[in-house]
Amino acid sequence: MKNLLATVLTLSALTSATPALAKPDPFLPNAIAKVLLSQSSTPQISSNFTERTLKIAKQIPTDVMGVVMVDLDARSWQAIAGMSKINPLNGIAQLLSFFGGDLPFSFATDIQPWLSQELAFVFLNSDDGVNAIAIAPTSDSQKFDLFLAKLQTLDLPKPTETTYQNVKILEWELPDEEPVATEIPEEETPEGELAEAEGENEDGQPEENPEDNEDMPDMDLAFIPKKFAIAKLPNGLAVIATSRQGIEQLIDTSESKSLADNPLFLRSLKNPLWNRSVLAGYGDFKEFGKISEFIAQDIPESSPIPGFNRAEYIQGLQYTLGQYSSFDLFTWITPNGIRSQSNSYFSEVRPPQPKDTESRDRLLSYLPEKVYGVISSRNLNRQWQWFVEESKVQPSYKIFVEGLQPFFSFIIGNSVDLDIAKDIISWMDGEYALVGFPSKTSPLAQFGIDFTMGMLIRTSKPEAANLGLEKISKILAQQNLQIKKRQVGTTTLTSFEFVEDEASGKTQSVFAYGWRDRQTLLVTFGSATANEFIPTPKASFGQSAMFREIIADMPQPNFGYFYLNAKELAVMGVKFYLSEFTSSDFPEESGSELKADAENAFPPEIQSVINKLGGLVFVYSETSDRFQADFAIDIK
Template sequence: MKSLIKQGTTAIIGLLLFSTPAYSEHSTNNQNSKSNSNYLTNVTPNVIGKSVIETTDQYLPLKQNLKQKNILVQVKPNNSPDTLTNTTTPKLKSNQSSLFTAANAAKILPADTALFGYVNTSSPDWEDMGRFQLFRLLGQVISTSLVFLPSQYTNYASYLQPWIGDHVVFAFLPKSEDKLSSINSSFLTLAAVKDEQALQGIIDKFKRSVTNIKEQEYKGIQILEIDTSQGRPSLTQRSRLNFLQLRSSKTSLKKKPKINSQKQTLAIAVVPGYVTVATSVQPIKQLIDSSVSQGNTDNLFDNPNFQPAMSHPLANKAMFGMYQNPIEYVNLLESFIKDPRLSFPPESMELLNTNIRQIREQIKPYNSTNSFITIQPEGLRFQVVAHRKKALTASQVKLANIPEEKILSSIPAATYSAFTGKNINQTWQIISRLFATQPKAADSLEEFRNFFRSNTGLDFEKDIINWMDGEYAFFFYPTKGGFLSSVNPNLSSTSSNLNLGIGLSFQTSNRKAVSNTLDKLNEFIQTVSKNEVTVSNSTIKGNSVTSWESQSPTDPSAYSLLAYSWLDDDTVMITTGKGAIADLVPQPYVSLPSAYNFKTATNSFPHPNQGYFYMNMGSVLSWAYGFVPAEFNSPYFQTFKQGIGSIYSISSSSSTTAEREQFDTLIVLAPVRKELNQFEKVKN
């Protein structure tokens, strides 16, 4: 798996450096050139012309600045012989990790860089991925797909790998104060270079092979700008034959008008230790400017808000890591949507601007966010950390998290999926305040309140939300009872009913308010149904249960639409019928915290936390396959089942400390399955 990722990463760099349009331009203008597939394999890596770095007075500030940052790499002088050697190739010391090299890239980026991300192909996690069945299957698919990749691209990958480092950095540079920014003018990629002279040899060959290329020097750095809007991809022999057959057929294809005729370019430059690629020269120039600015030594690496991203325990082993400056990132988004080439309609612009204003309010308490993707023994882990500007007090942290997680004991272990949390009332107040700042959103919220009041006779905030101040749970679980048991989709002969119940459990500090609301709802359902729905009380396993019951048109016996019961003094359970609640009172036979799958999915999350999202994929898939027609059994579907069936569970949780908010997601995966030999297959 690691080799596939490594090859894929270098192939992407190859595609950027040697784009199809530029390559086809070479093919068009050089009829005597060799075939595309052998182009690079027959090139000898010789350096012709001047070196990457010229020691001129104009270049000196950049050279000195990079030297101060310990990232200046020596290269061959202008009078060096034409043949490449590896004697001056910069080597990482054995104790230098690729993360350290990735962090070094931050030393040439502006301090207020909006986004900094890296892919670490030397992480041991790439090897660990091979332990899981899902990635074994994906690896087989990727290996098969590489066969169909044009041969010149795979040659590029093998040719680039020796001089590309073990990480690739990508960044969104900050918005310029006096002009709008677009993705093209702010995004660039940096790839660490182990052999800068070999890279320059390739670039020199490339410059001589392509005609639609413009070369410029900016503050001592050579920038190549390739016009990719005019090039046409070269066709393989089979593709050319298919194209000619299509053109000669009777089918007439209407030519679509060009939506965007803007000039498309690819810019490449080499700075010491890195090759940088962008879709325009602007971000490369901005990168150079930030390195040679007069007396300005500010850079991203020295930004205090950036340090937690590199010192995080997961950073050194993460396959992928990312840092965001929230304010600068939102500034970029705001500028992106104003790009005239996007041509958003006025109503969409208004909605986007509203969303951005809301995001600005939400990110005010934070000065940075970090994200990581890693492998742990259970499977694939995603983590996002938002660092606060001002620390919370101990009482604020205690209020934010759930100390006891009592509500989990009301959920059955066989639950398909569950979502738990705390204090819906507080969450609703935050949402209401946010809506109140936007006129249209405020109007929509008021319309909803009026609609709810006119149709139920209840005040949504006072009668419903107000008492939801404790833990809550919303879950789907298997049951043969309840209202949904009468639903038969008739999709499969093996499924007599949905085998599904829906449960809601709430803790409250105001039981009297809850009882008043439930009494009002009981009166409401009888009134609107003209007493076709009755409210009845019964006892199940010692618990008093209230049920809304109706007569079925085909069955004279009553069936329950909804049922609720108090599990204890402060916890009420509501389900889809009396038969469904019978599986939950006074408590499930086996509760969710006791389930092995749930413990595996959540034990590595921080405790205490703000609740969970949990999906038992085995149970969900088993339930869903019951509605798949027996004849729907194609090889593609079987492959899909193998892949998705190797996911045991998906779970998420958020937690709060004084200094940060943290969000975690874990995908628990099945280990690689043992291949049965011929004897075992016969035996089974």
């Protein structure tokens, strides 16, 4: 019964056309491949998403906590080359199948015929908690009525019918389902195996298993409501809510008090990105603040973790919510892939950021071209000081501020004289970049792992840096590591090595550092991998086409980049999937759909999908009125 409810409420969730599966399916990679390899066509993107949103907003209360709009027009999703068959309605159908199992109705014949081109998810505060509501304009009122009539014939408790301001509302109360015990049929067991099967010990006595006496925990699917209600409003909107009261809130909304007249919402709606989006959202921080007590009800009143008792959690949450007025989210399709942006607007306009005259992204040109991922930013010391100050009014940050030193003391020992904030972070006042990349000279190469890491740090205080590095050297020297000097180009590295072969005295470097120039410190996982940084790579990450293309329209200036090579990560993911969920047990006729060729390459369908992937990046920035987060993934 709850499964049936979940299928109805699936209209409050949307995913892409990729099937959602309840269990691993060996055909999953091939199914994705067939979608992505479809012939591309010239997209005919609808351009009235803002107008369609505004019509629905007139039915939503102005004090809404959050609203998400999804464009169901398949043409809007077809801008990516080679992905013309993606249809958001297919995503809804897959969700219905996933959550509902064998349904007594068909999405294609019972729901899709009356569903229009947009879907809204609304979250409203109420005395009983939060009402979640799905709103969909109906393209065919008669077919919606047929669906509603069919729903009443299903194996559900009889709905309660009420009329509120001439609107008929049907509400179903759903009883808790009792867990069904599955009886395992007894099988004949050879007498010689009986003792082992029943877990007897050598004396013929049953062995005690402490887990046998433990009660199995109940699976509480808290996200499934205890009831749901459905109605059709006079303006043709179909409404599905987690309670009748949620629908009544919509009915009570007059146009003069609707979300359509909320200036904060209109600020987001007037953003040109809303009209470009296939998914757009708006939220009110003040309304989120009203449920802070509800959110914190499961947090203990006291906690050994700094900042994580109930009172401090509520204090920090309310402080944070007080700093912002509203937020929005935009996700749109481009010929190069998928872009997304979210903005959190400050309650008050802040003074402009001081102009930074330092050069940016210099270190990215020192990184090797082929990477798994890169994190870059500037002035870690200033970022740390911000955390320290914020922890005074935002207690949840105390876990970072007060927990940093104890954490390192636990790792390296309490007797070590090393203050992380003073001896290390304080001199990291310039650009820094952390990179993970493939390397045949990595210390992990001997284990068959083609991965290593490195870091570049710019500082205006090289003398202070050397003092901190000397303390680190003393710590590592106590771990039975040999300290040696290695020369890579013009850079002298201090290398920490363990003896790999006692007879020959051969050593293996596990950590090294050295000055690439007077103000640029190089830290590597093994001295041999420094060759990837010195001299400057002829083909560097910062100049690579994959990186330059994906950041082309990102905001400047920004706080740095969090970049992942989606293509390389997909390769690793598919390797894991094929190794874990495929085997020689597959039938011969499965052919290239599942099996690789003799050289252990990927099946051609999967390889073609991987070839479409590019980079993935997150970028954070700030202006006087907002904090902004941008995301992009390239799909060729």
